[in-house]
Amino acid sequence: MNAQKLVDTARALVAGDKGLLAMDESNPTCNKRFAKLGIPQTVEARRAYRELILTTPRLGECISGVILYDETIRQERKDGTPFMKVIKDAGIIPGIKVDAGAKDLAGHPSERITEGLDGLRDRLAECSRIGARFAKWRAVIIIGDGIPSRGCMEANAQVLACYAALCQEAGLAPIVEPEVLMDGDHTLERCREVTENVLRTVFNQLYLQRVMLEGMILKPNMVLPGLTCPKQETVDEVADATVRCLLRAVPAAVPGIAFLSGGQPAELASARLNAMNVRFKSQMPWALTFSFSRAIQQPALEIWRGEEAQVVAAQRALYHRALCNRAARRGEYSAAMERT
């Protein structure tokens, strides 16, 4: 294992004021989002959409790394340029999602376990050969009546740790993503309690599997009230609850924390990240940034709708969200940015 290479990659992903762009939606997820907007659910439409994202002018000013889906990593621009070359020319680090999705966890009604460890060592070697420098694995934790169970949290944490260890063996920096979902009417306090528990469980397993914390990135949820909870806390309250939880549960050796957006409105995700960086900058041992999919892509997707004539306008919207999140990382985002 080349430890320095892993540390360099992890640090580069969270360097300066940039963040990550997740564009690794599986085909079923991507197709679902396309279907809602009347976009054809074809390989060509997915390729064209990913070309739109990756050829957005000046994307590399705000984005340090992109997370690709398996289908995308081998695709090309219409003019034949491989996407991997487009990414590298933009000064962006390519990464890939390597999990096989969340499935029902046996014996645990309504809970999930992420699959994909079988054959992972060989797949990681192939990803590295193609040029990926980091990988991602998402575990899903659902809050509900009596859940998450200890069994679900431990099982997902163990699998995440086995994945992370295999990544480091292959020279790829792992992004470790335990996502506590926003769905439900639970309170912010319940989300905080579950998130802290999940993170402690994950870091315990990472320790047991000898994962080098300096060579990985954590991708957690923000601590939020459930989507249908009647009480919705302010931006500052969310920022306080989230950073306090992370300070308790995430070791200082981790170079960076990059949030998923989880279905939050794009502007709110920027405002919350901004508040965390404004209120806690000097107290945090790790960089605090973004690794959003929907909160960067959704406005652009809604403008594009599969129309060639809309590509430039969609790219402008994508760049705008990337720029807002870069400002949030510096603690310089304001609602006024949304009016420009």
Ligand code: 13P
């Ligand atoms: P969202 O930002 O849309 O939650 O997606 C992030 C991600 O990578 C999910 O795995």
